[in-house]
Amino acid sequence: MRKPYIQRQRADWWLRNPGYRRYMLREATALPLLLYTLLLMSGLYQFSRGEAAFLGWLELLRSPWLLALHGLALAAALFHAVTWIALVPKILVIDSDRLRVSPAAVKRAHQVGAVVCNLGVLLLVVVLLSTAGGH
Numbered sequence: 284m285r286k287p288y289i290q291r292q293r294a295d296w297w298l299r300n301p302g303y304r305r306y307m308l309r310e311a312t313a314l315p316l317l318l319y320t321l322l323l324m325s326g327l328y329q330f331s332r333g334e335a336a337f338l339g340w341l342e343l344l345r346s347p348w349l350l351a352l353h354g355l356a357l358a359a360a361l362f363h364a365v366t367w368i369a370l371v372p373k374i375l376v377i378d379s380d381r382l383r384v385s386p387a388a389v390k391r392a393h394q395v396g397a398v399v400c401n402l403g404v405l406l407l408v409v410v411l412l413s414t415a416g417g418h
Contacts, residue, residue: 316356318356368393
C-alpha cells in the first residue's frame with residue numbers, strides 16, 4: 284500500500300497573504316485576554332483569603348507591567364470584537380427561497396446586539412453598586 288502524499292507546509296505560511304496575517308493577529312488576541320483572565324482569577328482568590336491579601340493584590344495592580352497588560356487586554360478585546368462583527372456577514376449567510384437578509388443588515392444587527400448587551404451589563408453594575416453602597 285502506498286503512503287499518502289503529505290504536502291509540507293512552511294512555518295511562515297500565514298505571512299504570505301494579508302488575509303491570513305489578519306486572521307492570525309485576531310486569533311493572537313486570545314493570549315493577552317488569557318493573561319488578563321488569570322489576573323482577575325488571582326484577584327478572586329486573594330479576595331477569598333481576606334482583606335489584607337486583596338489589598339495587596341490591588342496594590343500589585345499599580346505596577347507598570349500590569350497597567351500595560353490592562354491596556355493590551357483592552358486593545359485586544361476591542362480589536363477582536365470589531366473584527367468578529369466584520370466577519371459575521373461572511374459566516375452567517377441568510378439566503379433561501381423564503382428569506383433573504385442582506386449582509387449589511389446582519390452586521391448591523393450584531394452591532395446593535397453588542398451595544399445592547401454592553402449597556403445591559405453597565406446598567407447591572409450600576410444597580411449592584413448603588414444597592415451595595417446603601418448598606
